[in-house]
Amino acid sequence: MSGTKRETGFTFTIDGVEVKAYAGMTIMEAADEAGVYIPRLCDHEGLRHQGSCRVCTVKAGGRSVSACTQPAAPGQAVENETARLNKMRRDLVEMLFHEGNHLCPICEASGNCELQAMAYRLDMTEATRFPYLEPCRALDASHPDIALDTNRCISCGRCIRASQDVDGKGIFGYVGRGIHRRVAVNGENLADTDAEVSDHAISKEVCPVGCIIRKRVGFVTPIGEREFDKGLIGHEIEEKRK
Amino acid sequence: MSELPKARIATASLAGCFGCHMAILDIDERLIELMKLVDVDRSPLTDKKQFTQRCDIGIIEGGCCNEENVHVLYDFRRNCDVLVALGQCAIMGGLPAMRNAIMHSDAPLRECLDEAYITGKYIRNTTHQVPNDPALPLLLDEVYPCSQVVEIDYQIPGCAPSGDIIFDTLAKLLTGRFRGFEREMIKFD
Numbered sequence: 001m002s003g004t005k006r007e008t009g010f011t012f013t014i015d016g017v018e019v020k021a022y023a024g025m026t027i028m029e030a031a032d033e034a035g036v037y038i039p040r041l042c043d044h045e046g047l048r049h050q051g052s053c054r055v056c057t058v059k060a061g062g063r064s065v066s067a068c069t070q071p072a073a074p075g076q077a078v079e080n081e082t083a084r085l086n087k088m089r090r091d092l093v094e095m096l097f098h099e100g101n102h103l104c105p106i107c108e109a110s111g112n113c114e115l116q117a118m119a120y121r122l123d124m125t126e127a128t129r130f131p132y133l134e135p136c137r138a139l140d141a142s143h144p145d146i147a148l149d150t151n152r153c154i155s156c157g158r159c160i161r162a163s164q165d166v167d168g169k170g171i172f173g174y175v176g177r178g179i180h181r182r183v184a185v186n187g188e189n190l191a192d193t194d195a196e197v198s199d200h201a202i203s204k205e206v207c208p209v210g211c212i213i214r215k216r217v218g219f220v221t222p223i224g225e226r227e228f229d230k231g232l233i234g235h236e237i238e239e240k241r242k
Numbered sequence: 243m244s245e246l247p248k249a250r251i252a253t254a255s256l257a258g259c260f261g262c263h264m265a266i267l268d269i270d271e272r273l274i275e276l277m278k279l280v281d282v283d284r285s286p287l288t289d290k291k292q293f294t295q296r297c298d299i300g301i302i303e304g305g306c307c308n309e310e311n312v313h314v315l316y317d318f319r320r321n322c323d324v325l326v327a328l329g330q331c332a333i334m335g336g337l338p339a340m341r342n343a344i345m346h347s348d349a350p351l352r353e354c355l356d357e358a359y360i361t362g363k364y365i366r367n368t369t370h371q372v373p374n375d376p377a378l379p380l381l382l383d384e385v386y387p388c389s390q391v392v393e394i395d396y397q398i399p400g401c402a403p404s405g406d407i408i409f410d411t412l413a414k415l416l417t418g419r420f421r422g423f424e425r426e427m428i429k430f431d
Contacts, residue, residue, distance in 0.1 A: 104430035105401035127389035134343035
């Protein structure tokens with residue numbers, strides 16, 4: 001963002017807290033800078049905004065919008081941490097758990113997983129009302145350094161954007177429509193692509209769950225000492241406010 | 243406090259690894275405090291196989307993988323005012339539920355049994371048969387979380403849940419003060 005644009009700042013409120021923004025900023029970007037955390041899964045720093053998971057849904061001007069794609073507007077009153085929005089977010093996260101095969105006790109991402117951390121933050125502890133879909137999904141261990149366990153994929157598309165926009169490779173892409181939409185690799189399996197373990201798309205930060213696995217480093221950090229064992233997801237953003 | 247009538251609790255381990263019952267022991271010396279509040283009825287801890295009277299709280303470890311699990315769970319629901327699912331297996335099926343989907347097969351149970359007893363590389367099974375004694379409980383087609391079989395009132399997450407979250411939740415339930423978990427205590431691993 002250019003220096004001149006920076007000067008045309010304005011303010012709006014999130015849950016009554018005044019937040020500063022500049023022209024072109026999304027609600028979430030302004031909130032992050034101000035130390036207000038808005039839950040999110042498909043959005044990731046440094047990647048193009050997609051607005052598909054809807055976990056970041058906020059109320060702005062009486063409408064439900066995804067905070068990661070909606071531009072901030074002067075004087076707007078945004079609702080974020082309301083019981084109604086958090087319940088909707090919890091239902092979304094719960095449905096993601098039910099749509100794939102998310103067995104936290106056996107998953108090497110447990111403790112580093114954003115889906116799981118979001119469930120913690122949103123108090124996903126009540127008896128479920130949804131059926132488990134338990135799909136049969138493939139495990140692709142063809143690549144010497146990388147494995148894909150698509151049972152855990154939540155189709156957030158972060159790896160797609162990272163591979164296309166950052167790595168310039170396009171290893172991953174969406175296939176299918178509706179509930180059948182899945183992330184697939186551009187080839188018979190991962191070994192047929194030019195994926196490398198050093199790609200940004202393969203890095204620890206990009207896949208929010210345990211789908212993209214870097215081989216031979218799985219339990220370097222033991223369970224109990226991992227990222228979200230140290231604090232709730234979003235705490236590093238909220239700490240900016242203190 | 244000591245004048246209060248003691249609450250009765252019961253526990254059972256269904257399709258679990260008994261780890262959650264071990265985790266109950268992780269309450270450590272606070273068990274003494276807890277035992278001042280409760281009497282333990284039917285439980286592997288007392289080795290009582292049947293209910294002697296109605297219980298206030300029933301604690302269930304593990305989901306349902308066979309017909310016996312379902313009967314026990316029904317029995318607990320009938321005999322307990324409050325039913326608590328303890329740990330990930332009771333909550334969502336847990337490790338046993340891996341047989342539901344991850345076998346890449348149209349008949350995951352058959353494939354699971356075949357590999358466990360007949361075709362598995364490291365199996366030494368002289369009968370070359372899947373165990374079929376009539377005394378064995380019939381396996382269900384899938385492993386079911388408790389909440390899909392009976393109504394569950396509370397769930398304590400974890401694999402296994404920490405002694406802290408078990409003690410905290412039970413102490414609050416027994417005194418009517420339970421209002422949900424502290425977020426930092428919620429763990430699915």
